Amino acid sequence: MFISSQNPPPSFKDFTLVLPAVAVGNVGQLAVDLIVSTLNMSRAGYIHTDCLIPMTGNNPYATCKKDAEELHTPAEVYTAAELKMAVLQIRAPIIQTKLKKFRQLLVSWIKASGFSRTVVLSSSHAYQRDDQQLKGTPLRYLVTPSLLKVSAVALEELGWREMERVPAFPGLTDANTDPRLYVPGGGITKGLYEDSCAEDLPLAVLLLFCSEGDNIPDAFTLVNHLNDWLHLLDTPSQKPNKWKIPTSWSLLFGSGIPPALF
Amino acid sequence: MATFFGEVLSVYSRAVEEDDEELDENEEDEEIHRELEEKREVHLHWSPEVTESLKSGNKLQCSDFILAVGDNAARFLSVYIPTSENWDAVGHASVWNERSRAVTSEESACVFHRHKNNPSVLICRATCYIAEDQLFQWTEKVFDCLQHRQLNVTVLSDSSVAEYKTADYLCSSSAPFLRSLHTAAYRDRPVCQSLEQPNIITGLPAAVLNHCEVHSIATVVYQCYSDVTGPDSVTMETFKPALTKLGKLIQLDPSPSTDVLRKFVRATNIQSNLYI
Numbered sequence: 353m354f355i356s357s358q359n360p361p362p363s364f365k366d367f368t369l370v371l372p373a374v375a376v377g378n379v380g381q382l383a384v385d386l387i388v389s390t391l392n393m394s395r396a397g398y399i400h401t402d403c404l405i406p407m408t409g410n411n412p413y414a415t416c417k418k419d420a421e422e423l424h425t426p427a428e429v430y431t432a433a434e435l436k437m438a439v440l441q442i443r444a445p446i447i448q449t450k451l452k453k454f455r456q457l458l459v460s461w462i463k464a465s466g467f468s469r470t471v472v473l474s475s476s477h478a479y480q481r482d483d484q485q486l487k488g489t490p491l492r493y494l495v496t497p498s499l500l501k502v503s504a505v506a507l508e509e510l511g512w513r514e515m516e517r518v519p520a521f522p523g524l525t526d527a528n529t530d531p532r533l534y535v536p537g538g539g540i541t542k543g544l545y546e547d548s549c550a551e552d553l554p555l556a557v558l559l560l561f562c563s564e565g566d567n568i569p570d571a572f573t574l575v576n577h578l579n580d581w582l583h584l585l586d587t588p589s590q591k592p593n594k595w596k597i598p599t600s601w602s603l604l605f606g607s608g609i610p611p612a613l614f
Numbered sequence: 615m616a617t618f619f620g621e622v623l624s625v626y627s628r629a630v631e632e633d634d635e636e637l638d639e640n641e642e643d644e645e646i647h648r649e650l651e652e653k654r655e656v657h658l659h660w661s662p663e664v665t666e667s668l669k670s671g672n673k674l675q676c677s678d679f680i681l682a683v684g685d686n687a688a689r690f691l692s693v694y695i696p697t698s699e700n701w702d703a704v705g706h707a708s709v710w711n712e713r714s715r716a717v718t719s720e721e722s723a724c725v726f727h728r729h730k731n732n733p734s735v736l737i738c739r740a741t742c743y744i745a746e747d748q749l750f751q752w753t754e755k756v757f758d759c760l761q762h763r764q765l766n767v768t769v770l771s772d773s774s775v776a777e778y779k780t781a782d783y784l785c786s787s788s789a790p791f792l793r794s795l796h797t798a799a800y801r802d803r804p805v806c807q808s809l810e811q812p813n814i815i816t817g818l819p820a821a822v823l824n825h826c827e828v829h830s831i832a833t834v835v836y837q838c839y840s841d842v843t844g845p846d847s848v849t850m851e852t853f854k855p856a857l858t859k860l861g862k863l864i865q866l867d868p869s870p871s872t873d874v875l876r877k878f879v880r881a882t883n884i885q886s887n888l889y890i
Contacts, residue, residue: 355828400828402750406821408795409814421808423797425824447747449651600812603779610783 354429354461356397362431364438364465368582371440371458373474373544373557376537377564380473382571382601383578384441389413389598391584393430393439399461401427403454405444412600435584438467446540455543459551469499471582472544473574474559477537481561482518489513490561491577494533494545499554510581515559535559568601653710656744656751658759660705673761674704677734680860683818684772686838688739690850691770694857695737701727704736707752711745735860736760740818749821757825767826767833768860770853771819775839779813790840790852795823800832805855809837 356362370387372380387393404426414420426444431437446454462470478490492515495503517531535542541557548555558578562570575595579585585594664674682691695701707724723742729735744752775789794804795815809815815823819835826833836856840849 398828400824402747402754405746405816406749406753406818406824407814407816408820408823408827410795410809410811412811414811420811421796423795423823423827425827449647449747603781603812607779608781608783 353400353457354397354465355400358396362396362433364431364467366466366468367431367436367438369438369440369462369465369467369470370578370582371470371472372442373472373539373541374442374445375475375539375541375559376477377475377562377567377570379475379560379562379567379570379574381442382567383473383575384439385412385598385601386571386575386595387584388430388439388441390594390596391432391435391437393432393437396429396431396438398425399427399429399440399442399457400425401454401457403446403450403457404442405447407444409600413598415599436468437582437584451540451543455540455547458544459547459553462553462555463551468554469503470548470553470555471578472541472555472557473578474535474538474541474557475562475567475570475574476535476541476559478561478563480534480536482516482522484516485518485561491573492516492559492561494557494559496545496549496553496555498552499556502554503556506581515557566604568604654745654748656748656755657708658705658755659708660759661703664704664759668759674736674759675734676736676760677764677766678736678860679760679765679767680735680737680770681767681818681822682737682739682770685741685845686772686840686849687770687853688741689845690853691737691739693850694854700730701737702730704728707738707740707756709742709744709748709752711743711748713743713745744818749818752818753821753825757829757831762829762831765831767822767831768856769819769822769833769835770856771815771817771835771837772849773815773837773839774843775841777813778839780810790838790842790849792852792855793837793839794834795819795837796834797823797827797830797832799826799830800834802832802834802859804834804836805858806836 370384372378372384374381407426409424411420411422412424414422424443427440427442430439430441476492491513493507493512494515495507500507515533515535518534519531520526520529533542533545538559541559545555545557547553558574560570560574560577572595660668668674680691682688703725705726707726724738724740726736726738738756775784778784778793792806793809793813794806795809796804814820815835815837819837823833823835825831836853838849838852840846840852842849
């Protein structure tokens with residue numbers, strides 16, 4: 353359930369929504385962090401639900417001591433009104449038995465809020481690619497029919513590669529089984545995409561094949577890829593790395609090491 | 615997970631299981647799932663008097679709610695606020711999950727106590743394991759019974775120092791120490807330093823903070839980072855500053871003797887003295 357932290361509650365009419373799928377290497381979540389901290393977006397409210405594992409901490413995007421002490425919750429909505437952009441950051445894993453409920457909650461909130469389009473940033477296990485997927489770029493996209501109607505030209509110009517359907521039983525030729533969409537390690541990605549197709553929501557999925565480890569480079573790849581389409585930052589390719597890394601990314605690999613070690 | 619050097623670590627993998635394809639569940643499976651779900655529900659059992667007033671729409675009048683989560687925090691409360699004399703047990707919360715195997719003693723339940731002279735002070739010691747999917751429900755149900763106006767919530771919680779991240783190396787002498795987190799509605803100054811990014815809090819304290827942030831309830835969590843796994847008196851002492859403000863509301867035992875503290879530390883010591 354969305355609970356506004358602003359008074360009056362914000363209107364998301366005709367906004368573009370970007371949200372991550374909690375997936376391999378947390379690439380989508382890291383990419384969303386980059387967007388929020390770079391665009392200096394302000395918090396519009398919370399998604400308060402029992403589908404997420406509770407967690408909390410101080411401001412992950414703190415820039416000075418003043419704004420550091422500000423509580424943040426597992427799922428929050430940020431906006432940049434001048435860009436007509438909203439972002440939903442999800443910071444906690446979804447409880448296994450409540451995946452379906454969470455998807456339904458998202459779809460009904462997206463519908464009720466009147467977003468013009470939704471972009472899901474996601475990732476998938478690199479080791480489960482088939483032969484055709486191994487070639488070329490690791491980036492893929494998926495669009496629902498209702499978004500394809502309005503964005504077909506833009507997507508054609510970008511020259512992106514669509515996520516391939518894979519045979520249900522590789523190596524076996526069975527005329528009765530259609531190739532299927534398979535996003536291993538993608539969390540709710542596939543379910544959310546299929547729900548959106550059924551509900552006629554304009555939604556796109558941008559995903560990256562990756563493995564777990566240091567996924568910061570993957571997050572930059574994905575967010576730059578998104579930027580090619582949405583133009584959140586002006587031509588970041590000329591000056592590499594204009595994205596601002598938030599303070600919460602420090603110590604991703606643990607605490608400092610004992611000085612006596614050397 | 616095996617690392618580069620081959621040692622096997624029990625790390626929580628960030629990889630996400632695939633969204634289960636909607637398997638064709640037969641009716642029996644569905645029923646088993648439904649029954650399990652029902653069994654995992656959190657139940658609150660209030661005393662007849664409280665049940666009556668809740669039924670008639672009057673929520674529990676509460677100005678201060680003190681929740682202790684974990685062994686050290688709970689035992690600290692037991693020592694400084696001995697619930698035997700001036701406190702009435704008004705109810706308890708019971709949960710069933712994979713770790714609650716036939717433990718139904720009073721100690722394992724979260725019992726709510728109300729002060730006899732000042733009934734608006736409510737305390738609860740939660741030492742039982744509450745599973746991830748039950749935390750949200752526990753919080754919703756408990757706070758549903760409390761009146762929100764002018765409510766102050768204080769949560770004391772235990773954590774391992776291994777979960778604390780800092781750029782400087784933590785030498786062993788620095789633990790145990792206290793960190794705080796508070797909601798936007800909390801206007802006081804916490805008695806200790808705020809929890810620094812990138813540290814986060816999980817579990818019941820996080821569930822309570824989330825609920826209170828969203829519903830604008832003044833709440834502070836004091837998290838104690840300790841390097842001792844079991845309950846010990848030094849760690850318990852660390853919580854002491856957190857109770858200074860409460861001293862005005864209720865009579866606290868100012869300096870309990872070390873004997874009392876020791877009594878509460880007993881069991882774990884016996885088990886850890888493997889070679890004696």
